[in-house]
Amino acid sequence: MSTKNTAISVKNLKKSFGENEVLKGVSFDVPQGTMLALLGPNGAGKTTTVKILSTLLKANGGSARIEGHDVSTDPDKVRGVIGLTGQSAAVDELLTGRENLIMMGQLYRLTKKSAVARAEELLIEFDLTEAANRPTKTYSGGMRRRLDLAVSLIATPPIIFLDEPTTGLDPRSRLVMWDIIQRLMDNGTTILLTTQYLEEADQLADKIILINNGIVAAEGTAAELKQKIGKDHFIVTFASKKHYDSARTALKGKITQTNDDELQIHIPIKGTGKDIQAVLKTLDSEKIPISSTDIHKPTLDDVFLNITRKEK
Numbered sequence: 595m596s597t598k599n600t601a602i603s604v605k606n607l608k609k610s611f612g613e614n615e616v617l618k619g620v621s622f623d624v625p626q627g628t629m630l631a632l633l634g635p636n637g638a639g640k641t642t643t644v645k646i647l648s649t650l651l652k653a654n655g656g657s658a659r660i661e662g663h664d665v666s667t668d669p670d671k672v673r674g675v676i677g678l679t680g681q682s683a684a685v686d687e688l689l690t691g692r693e694n695l696i697m698m699g700q701l702y703r704l705t706k707k708s709a710v711a712r713a714e715e716l717l718i719e720f721d722l723t724e725a726a727n728r729p730t731k732t733y734s735g736g737m738r739r740r741l742d743l744a745v746s747l748i749a750t751p752p753i754i755f756l757d758e759p760t761t762g763l764d765p766r767s768r769l770v771m772w773d774i775i776q777r778l779m780d781n782g783t784t785i786l787l788t789t790q791y792l793e794e795a796d797q798l799a800d801k802i803i804l805i806n807n808g809i810v811a812a813e814g815t816a817a818e819l820k821q822k823i824g825k826d827h828f829i830v831t832f833a834s835k836k837h838y839d840s841a842r843t844a845l846k847g848k849i850t851q852t853n854d855d856e857l858q859i860h861i862p863i864k865g866t867g868k869d870i871q872a873v874l875k876t877l878d879s880e881k882i883p884i885s886s887t888d889i890h891k892p893t894l895d896d897v898f899l900n901i902t903r904k905e906k
């Protein structure tokens with residue numbers, strides 16, 4: 595089988611820690627130049643997967659190839675094509691941002707001159723020039739994450755793993771990080787990102803994999819996942835029980851959900867125009883007044899909660 599266009603190929607990956615079966619057979623492919631988001635509740639095995647793919651941990655079963663190199667038999671080749679930004683990346687707190695970058699460049703066997711030049715480029719790109727000569731222990735959370743990512747890019751790897759790159763960041767720093775990640779994607783880097791934020795996966799990823807109970811519980815684009823979980827709903831609220839009851843009779847067969855306390859009916863709709871008009875027309879012809887209306891579009895949160903709830 596050709597692996598030409600597949601940057602990351604994972605087949606039936608298994609990993610246990612003692613009795614704890616964390617991965618029970620996980621498979622996925624990441625085409626070159628795309629981003630896959632690995633989503634899952636805490637403890638689902640996201641970091642474990644990233645560690646196996648970046649050769650820091652051995653799997654108990656299955657296989658994984660990075661740019662065609664097997665992670666268990668060819669770990670050195672794998673390390674040569676990846677960059678890793680972990681939840682605790684290897685930044686020396688006492689060194690300055692610039693020194694960290696240069697040191698990492700030399701670890702990657704760049705000459706001193708190229709390491710210095712590459713460090714300079716990254717400092718500019720990640721907006722760290724002003725802080726470049728300060729020890730990194732004085733950096734804010736957002737600056738620290740940017741440096742972590744910069745460090746992992748020193749050798750311009752074609753594939754990078756981002757393990758929860760924005761967890762704990764304030765919304766502004768998160769946006770800055772998204773911007774940087776987006777630029778990496780624009781440059782054709784293949785990215786595997788793990789995140790707790792569904793919105794992040796929704797915004798950035800070409801494809802999303804939801805891991806739950808050790809298996810891939812759902813996968814697809816954000817739009818596909820949302821579609822799976824259900825249609826948009828038109829929600830009508832009434833001011834009195836009498837109107838609510840009359841509406842339920844008038845729209846019998848179309849309503850999928852009611853809420854007696856809120857005096858609300860839910861009607862699935864396709865798009866917005868016609869279905870809503872039909873509902874309003876029926877209510878109008880029956881002279882049933884409406885208190886308010888709303889449209890609920892399924893979000894990734896719905897998908898996530900629905901799946902993780904069901905499988906428990």
Ligand SMILES: Nc1ncnc2c1ncn2[C@@H]1O[C@H](COP(=O)(O)OP(=O)(O)O)[C@@H](O)[C@H]1O
Pocket residue numbers: 611614616634635636637638639640641642643
């Ligand atoms: N080195 C380890 N030894 C034992 N158990 C581990 C180890 N690393 C992870 N685990 C367990 O594996 C499960 C998955 O952890 P992890 O991959 O970190 O999840 P996630 O990153 O999705 O939050 C958890 O139950 C965790 O306690």
Ligand SMILES: [Mg+2]
Pocket residue numbers: 640641642757758
């Ligand atoms: Mg983790």
